[in-house]
Amino acid sequence: MKIRSADVNVTSPGRNFVTLRITTDDGLTGLGDATLNGRELAVRSYLADHVVPLLTGRDAGRIEDTWQYLYRGGYWRRGPVTMAAIAAVDTALWDIKAKAAGMPLYQLLGGRSRRGALAYGHASGQDIPELLDSVRAHLADGFQAVRIQSGVPGLGPVYGVAAGTGSGGTRYDYEPARRSADGPALPVEETWDTRAYLRHLPRVFDAVRQEFGPELPLLHDGHHRMTPIQAARLGRDLEPYDLFWLEDATPSEDQAAWRLIRGHTTTPLATGEVFNSAYDYTTLISERLIDYVRSAVTHTGGITAMRKLLDLAALYGIKSGLHGPTDVSPVGMAAALHLDLAIHNFGIQEYMRHDPRTLEVFRTSYTFQDGLLHPGETPGLGVELDDEAAARFPYTPAYLPVNRLRDGTVHDW
Known part of the structure; x- marks a missing residue:
């Protein structure tokens, strides 16, 4: 079961979300969440420009190997953008594996x-x-x-x-x-x-x-x-x-x-x-x-x-x-x-x-x-992405707040 394609969807139905969909050569699809609040487009680019080209032709069943390949092979490790991108690939592959087995993932x-x-x-x-x-x-x-x-x-x-x-x-x-x-x-x-x-x-x-x-x-x-x-x-x-x-x-x-x-x-x-x-x-x-x-x-x-x-x-x-x-x-x-x-x-x-x-x-x-x-x-994760519905909600920039003390000093929150 080889990966045939992967695409990244960004939609904003109330919040901005980044979703990776992986499709295998026998037609199974898996979804992974790559949302990083306030930095969504950075993860979209990381996936689309750097990760997706590495996935085509890989064995969709080799989840551990793919995780290590993306984590160790990229040289620059960790960080929220990298780990959100790896998470999306990993979750999508688990979704596919569970669908292929005909089981909900927890099984x-x-x-x-x-x-x-x-x-x-x-x-x-x-x-x-x-x-x-x-x-x-x-x-x-x-x-x-x-x-x-x-x-x-x-x-x-x-x-x-x-x-x-x-x-x-x-x-x-x-x-x-x-x-x-x-x-x-x-x-x-x-x-x-x-x-x-x-x-x-x-x-x-x-x-x-x-x-x-x-x-x-x-x-x-x-x-x-x-x-x-x-x-x-x-x-x-x-x-x-x-x-x-x-x-x-x-x-x-x-x-x-x-x-x-x-x-x-x-x-x-x-x-x-x-x-x-x-x-x-x-x-x-x-x-x-x-x-x-x-x-x-x-x-x-x-x-x-x-x-x-x-x-x-x-x-x-x-x-x-x-x-x-x-x-x-x-x-x-x-x-x-x-x-x-x-x-x-x-x-x-x-x-x-x-x-x-x-x-x-x-x-x-x-x-x-x-x-x-x-x-x-439901076999897999139990979530499906409606592309037509997603297209009705284009990406809109949004950020969480900045916290300041009474004197104006930027503070943790």
């Missing part, structure tokens, strides 16, 4: 380890009453775990907090990616104050626990905004509220910084959504400095690489918490769900529902019921 990964993957939703509000309404709406939608994000008194818009709950009480599209049809799209600039945030957040969790009790799993994302000692303080201050995890408390490039955090709090820790290889985790995993791996299949070299990373984490008692935002396409989400169902050390799956326009372009078979996600029983 080829070892079969089902659970009924479904526990998912958490994103509850948020500009103030505490609005946040509580958002939690109620997520529970009504079937979620059994929720991430808690709140505006901070005295600050304007904060990334991770929806502008309003809107009709029906639930908002999933909190990311203020700016788009413009008549001029350059520039990132929104937000203002941040870490001390104000640290003072406010324990009050937020106190209100949520008083309203919803001790059983509901609660998560929080720090978006890399704290220094290690600030993160240590927050983890300690939130211990009475029994968090499922505190995520991305500090920039994680300095893995050793997490020793300080771990030494000061028993709040479970998660990080890694901006990582793109197992090497980014070596200290964090080997020293048990985190409890959950947060990378996305799309940004970490695909199913082959993610399975190896999660197997390494399992040796140290660390679980999965795979990244699942709306800028990972339904193809990337499906890949995560097949892994979630198969691996032993599953923890939880992030789930943001895609825009209805996105689901017109990507036809999916995965389901969400009673708080659990399931990838479905």
Whole structure:
């Protein structure tokens, strides 16, 4: 079974997505997600100009060999663009292999380890009453775990907090990616104050626990905004509220910084959504400095690489918490769900529902019921790309925001 062709599709049904489709000489097709938010065209060029010409004529069944060929053969290794491109090829080849076998992908990964993957939703509000309404709406939608994000008194818009709950009480599209049809799209600039945030957040969790009790799993994302000692303080201050995890408390490039955090709090820790290889985790995993791996299949070299990373984490008692935002396409989400169902050390799956326009372009078979996600029983990934629908949504430049302190200094977020 040889690769006959490969093509790259860029479409923007509410968000920009980059999708690789590989076609074999016997007519099987496989999809891979290569979306890199705000840098989509860089990955499209990497794939179309440098990777696709290497694929024609290769054996579609040699997934491990192809992964190594693209990773080691290119000389320049790692980085988000390279690893997103490799992930797209790898995921598409797994899709083809499972279709050829007539099985959903999770069967080829070892079969089902659970009924479904526990998912958490994103509850948020500009103030505490609005946040509580958002939690109620997520529970009504079937979620059994929720991430808690709140505006901070005295600050304007904060990334991770929806502008309003809107009709029906639930908002999933909190990311203020700016788009413009008549001029350059520039990132929104937000203002941040870490001390104000640290003072406010324990009050937020106190209100949520008083309203919803001790059983509901609660998560929080720090978006890399704290220094290690600030993160240590927050983890300690939130211990009475029994968090499922505190995520991305500090920039994680300095893995050793997490020793300080771990030494000061028993709040479970998660990080890694901006990582793109197992090497980014070596200290964090080997020293048990985190409890959950947060990378996305799309940004970490695909199913082959993610399975190896999660197997390494399992040796140290660390679980999965795979990244699942709306800028990972339904193809990337499906890949995560097949892994979630198969691996032993599953923890939880992030789930943001895609825009209805996105689901017109990507036809999916995965389901969400009673708080659990399931990838479905369709052979392969269970996602198909509708080319006609995709053509109705041309690429539109959009960027996530830039964060600044009150004095104008560019800050992490």
